[in-house]
Amino acid sequence: xxxxxxxxxxxxxxxxxxxxxxxxxxxxxxxxxxxxxxxxxxxxxxxxxxxxxxxxxxxxxxxxxxxxxxxxxxxxxxxxxxxxxxxxxxxxxxxxxxxxxxxxxxxxxxxxxxxxxxxxxxxxxxxxxxxxxxxxxxxxxxxxxxxxxxxxxxxxxxxxxxxxxxxxx
Amino acid sequence: xxxxxxxxxxxxxxxxxxxxxxxxxxxxxxxxxxxxxxxxxxxxxxxxxxxxxxxxxxxxxxxxxxxxxxxxxxxxxxxxxxxxxxxxxxxxxxxxxxxxxxxxxxxxxxxxxxxxxxxxxxxxxxxxxxxxxxxxxxxxxxxxxxxxxxxxxxxxxxxxxxxxxxxxxxxxxxxxxxxxxxxxxxxxxxxxxxxxxxxxxxxxxxxxxxxxxxxxxxxxxxxxxxxxxxxxxxxxxxxxxxxxxxxxxxxxxxxxxxxxxxxxxxxxxxxxxxxxxxxxxxxxxxxxxx
Numbered sequence: 001x002x003x004x005x006x007x008x009x010x011x012x013x014x015x016x017x018x019x020x021x022x023x024x025x026x027x028x029x030x031x032x033x034x035x036x037x038x039x040x041x042x043x044x045x046x047x048x049x050x051x052x053x054x055x056x057x058x059x060x061x062x063x064x065x066x067x068x069x070x071x072x073x074x075x076x077x078x079x080x081x082x083x084x085x086x087x088x089x090x091x092x093x094x095x096x097x098x099x100x101x102x103x104x105x106x107x108x109x110x111x112x113x114x115x116x117x118x119x120x121x122x123x124x125x126x127x128x129x130x131x132x133x134x135x136x137x138x139x140x141x142x143x144x145x146x147x148x149x150x151x152x153x154x155x156x157x158x159x160x161x162x163x164x165x166x167x168x169x
Numbered sequence: 170x171x172x173x174x175x176x177x178x179x180x181x182x183x184x185x186x187x188x189x190x191x192x193x194x195x196x197x198x199x200x201x202x203x204x205x206x207x208x209x210x211x212x213x214x215x216x217x218x219x220x221x222x223x224x225x226x227x228x229x230x231x232x233x234x235x236x237x238x239x240x241x242x243x244x245x246x247x248x249x250x251x252x253x254x255x256x257x258x259x260x261x262x263x264x265x266x267x268x269x270x271x272x273x274x275x276x277x278x279x280x281x282x283x284x285x286x287x288x289x290x291x292x293x294x295x296x297x298x299x300x301x302x303x304x305x306x307x308x309x310x311x312x313x314x315x316x317x318x319x320x321x322x323x324x325x326x327x328x329x330x331x332x333x334x335x336x337x338x339x340x341x342x343x344x345x346x347x348x349x350x351x352x353x354x355x356x357x358x359x360x361x362x363x364x365x366x367x368x369x370x371x372x373x374x375x376x377x378x379x380x381x382x383x384x385x386x387x388x389x390x391x392x393x394x395x396x397x398x399x400x401x402x403x404x405x406x407x408x409x410x411x412x413x414x415x416x417x418x419x420x421x422x423x424x425x426x427x428x429x430x431x432x433x434x435x436x437x438x439x440x441x442x443x444x445x446x447x448x449x450x451x452x453x454x455x456x457x458x459x
Contacts, residue, residue, distance in 0.1 A: 013177060030177030030219070033206070052170035053207035054274060066247065066276035071170075072206040073277060074199075076177055077221060121273065142358040143271025 015079035019044065020088030028075045035059040035070035037078075038085055046086040046116050050145070057144030060117035061085050067124040069143075086116035089123055098164040099123050099157065108157035110148035117144050122158050130165045132158070172209035179221045183307060183336065186222050190332040191309040193218040198334055200243060200282035203274045228281070228336060231255055236342050242281025242305075242335040246293070247272070249280060258342045259300070260453075261367060265292040265351040271359045281335040284320065287327045287391065289425065290361040292353070294320065295386035298394055299367045302340035308333030321391020343380060347371040348454030352442040353386070362387045363430050364439035368415075368446040370407065372454045378402050383415060383447070388424045388439050395419070395443075407451035415447050416440045 012027040019042060026041060035052070038044045038061070050056035052071045059070040062084040089097040099122045102108065109115045118141060125132070125140040132140070137158045138151070146154060178193075180186040190196055196218035199205055208214040222228060228243035231252050238258060240249060249255060250266040269275055269283070269292050283293040284304055297304065298317040306313050306329050315328050322328050329335060353365030370381040381402050383395045398418030405411045419440050426432040 011176060029174075031172040031174050031209075033172070033210070036171075052210050054203060057271070057273060060273050063276075067273045068276045069203075069273050071210065072202055072274070074177070074202075074206075074221075076179075077199075077202075077223060125272065139267070139358060140272060143273050 013076045013079075015076055017078050017080065018082045020084060030074065030076050032075045033071050034061065034063075034073045034075050034078050034083070037075035038070060038083075041075075044085050044087055048113055048116050050113065055145070056114070056117075057121065057141075058114050058117040060120045060144065062120055062124050065124070065127075067121050084120070084123075086119050089119060097123060099126060099161040102157040102161035102164065103154070106153050106157040106160060108149065108154045114144055114146040114148075118146065118154055122161070126158070126162055126165055130162050132162055134159065137162075170210045172206075173212055173215050175209075175216050175219045177219050177221065179224055181224055183225060183227065183334070186220060186225060186334055187308055187332070189218075189220050190334070193220070196220050196331070198222055198285070200285070201245065201274075201278040202282075203270060203278040204282065204286040204288070222334060228334075233258060236344060238340055238342060240280055240338045242284075242337055243279050244281075246270075246275040246278045246280065246283070250275060259349070261299075261349040261351050261369065262296060265296055265353075265365075265367065268292055268351075268353050268355070268359070268362065268365070280338060284338070285327055285329060285335055287321060287325050288361065289324070289390050290363075290365065290387035292351070292362075292365060292367075292386060295365065295367055295384045295392040296351075297338055297340065298392040299369060299382050299384040300340035300342070301382070302338050304329075304335055305337045305339065306330075306333045306335050312336075317392075318394070324390040326390075343369065343371045345371055345379075346373075346454050348450040348452065348456075350446040350449035350453065352446040352449070354438050354442060364388055364435050364442055366439060366442040366446045368443070368450040370447075370450050370454055372407065372451075372456060376406060376456060378405055378407055378411070383418065383443060385419075385422075385439050385443065388419075388422060388435060390425070393422065407447070407454070407456045411451075412444050412447050415443055419443070 016025045048058040050058035054072045197216035199221040229241045232239040302317045349369035351367045353362035355362045364387040367384045371379045373379040385393045395418030424432040424436045
């Protein structure tokens with residue numbers, strides 16, 4: 001029987017975390033996932049929520065260097081973490097991250113819904129591996145659904161960004 | 170798609186975690202969350218309490234002492250995949266982990282979580298069975314060690330109590346002239362497999378099979394070892410005839426069916442995956458016939 005005591009269920013938890021370089025100290029509802037926290041509490045609506053059960057990849061953000069699904073981690077679990085969202089990929093004065101520039105150059109998006117998750121996933125992937133094969137790029141984005149592009153232009157953009165990151169661009 | 174309300178607990182030690190679980194009614198343990206969080210969001214799971222064991226450092230890490238491997242239950246799948254020390258002793262882990270979800274879920278998902286969720290198609294419980302591993306758990310009654318063969322009690326039902334947590338997985342690796350391989354078939358990369366197979370074998374100096382272990386995932390509620398076929402293979406050359414012997418291990422199996430995959434189709438796929446894994450394991454052990 002699901003009958004939580006109202007006080008227990010509503011007890012909020014104080015967390016401190018860094019999002020895109022900015023420190024935040026906030027009280028959160030324990031059931032709120034990180035995606036809703038970013039969008040609703042911090043008003044960072046660049047992170048998109050598609051399925052909210054870990055299938056579509058649109059909500060991918062980078063937590064302590066690792067790409068994770070923001071719908072599958074509670075905000076309270078990000079206490080002490082450093083989070084990068086799509087808003088944090090660009091450098092100072094809005095200079096685009098190489099993967100963002102490559103998406104623009106290679107038409108790596110159409111409707112744009114999957115784009116934040118694609119960019120964060122690929123930014124984390126390329127930070128690990130600047131010389132990926134096409135097969136490795138396809139495997140890296142296998143957890144991100146895109147219904148517009150057929151992925152071809154996204155893969156081209158990723159390979160081009162890798163070239164830039166290797167200093168060959 | 171929003172989780173129900175629950176009270177959140179974050180114990181800092183195994184003792185605190187087990188004390189909480191002994192005290193709280195209708196509590197769920199939150200490990201990597203890559204199965205529990207979807208179940209919460211879809212409200213398949215309705216716990217009053219969530220006990221988050223992510224801040225208990227002693228539950229994570231990979232230790233290698235001789236042929237004995239210990240993997241902490243909260244070790245992330247991504248860290249297991251990336252461990253060069255483990256890859257040197259048991260390369261099948263890296264190979265199989267590439268089929269587990271996606272990079273984003275492996276960043277959070279843990280080996281203990283995978284064992285305790287026990288999806289029939291899950292790769293990691295299959296590997297623990299392949300290595301005759303042991304799952305170590307702790308609860309109000311103290312510590313228990315559960316052999317992989319006794320771990321799966323039924324559909325998504327492992328042999329761990331609701332008031333226990335898994336602490337570690339241990340198993341031994343073979344040395345000498347050995348090979349191992351994992352194969353699975355899924356409609357899309359990262360989907361739950363229709364069937365998968367893991368094989369490890371060790372050859373003697375004459376190139377014959379000294380020891381072999383074969384496991385199937387996805388075909389039954391828990392991983393299935395082909396023990397009779399394994400016995401029949403000892404002493405044989407790992408050639409095409411041996412693959413036929415290996416596949417004969419599937420004959421007596423009752424295989425799961427669902428709306429997309431009949432039992433006959435799933436059994437066929439399992440046989441194809443087994444043959445491929447056997448061939449590659451034999452090749453990496455240095456066999457010439459396979």
